[in-house]
Amino acid sequence: MKQNLSLTAYIRHVIVFFISAMILGLGTACFVKADLGTDAMSTFALGIQHHTPIRVDIAIFIIMYAMMAGTFLIDKTRLGIVSFLYPLISSSTMNIGLNILPESDQIIACYIMLFTGIALMAIAIAVGSKTNVGYNPYDSLAFAILERYKLTYTKVRWMIDGSFLIIGILLGGTFATGTILVLILLGPCSDFFMKSMDKPLQNILKIKEKQTI
Numbered sequence: 001m002k003q004n005l006s007l008t009a010y011i012r013h014v015i016v017f018f019i020s021a022m023i024l025g026l027g028t029a030c031f032v033k034a035d036l037g038t039d040a041m042s043t044f045a046l047g048i049q050h051h052t053p054i055r056v057d058i059a060i061f062i063i064m065y066a067m068m069a070g071t072f073l074i075d076k077t078r079l080g081i082v083s084f085l086y087p088l089i090s091s092s093t094m095n096i097g098l099n100i101l102p103e104s105d106q107i108i109a110c111y112i113m114l115f116t117g118i119a120l121m122a123i124a125i126a127v128g129s130k131t132n133v134g135y136n137p138y139d140s141l142a143f144a145i146l147e148r149y150k151l152t153y154t155k156v157r158w159m160i161d162g163s164f165l166i167i168g169i170l171l172g173g174t175f176a177t178g179t180i181l182v183l184i185l186l187g188p189c190s191d192f193f194m195k196s197m198d199k200p201l202q203n204i205l206k207i208k209e210k211q212t213i
Helices: 007-034 040-051 056-078 086-100 107-130 137-149 153-170 177-196 198-205
Strands: none
Touching: 007 086, 007 107, 007 177, 007 198, 040 056, 040 153, 040 177, 056 086, 056 137, 107 137, 107 177, 107 198, 137 153, 153 177, 177 198
16 A cells, blocks of 8 residues: 655545545445344344443444454554544444435335445445555455455455354354345455446546555
């Protein structure tokens, strides 16, 4: 990841990074409103709640910051000051989305909401990955593993989410159709948007050369 941005460029990258956090929060809200199951990390967090006095939302924050600690050991350049603010912005946007987005008992509407959420989350990952100011807690570890072992984002996502899901189930966490769909589709969708949005994001961020991630 490139460094040494000018002040103007840094501010531009931070703004785009925070926009990606808001998009992710909105996508998460769509996923929650679909009511077709929790994501893999939430299944893990629910499992933790079953065995400790820690609430699900607190457990998710602990998991995310633990991932950042893992990233620091592998490749600390993936982290930036804004990485610590990402969960706060995305969770705040999610709460706003939950108050705005409609609910539906129609199964088709629920699946439309689910797939919309997956698309928004994938776009958020693609946008955030192009900035030079850090990664969100999840992707800081995902991209560190991706570069070290020369894997695709899809494979790393499957590996991490698969681990969360299995451990969560063993701990008593719940899951449903939406959980499996997000696990399967989010990685490939993210890879798609990272490729298709590469040029537009370079123009927005005024990146002259293609970055190596």
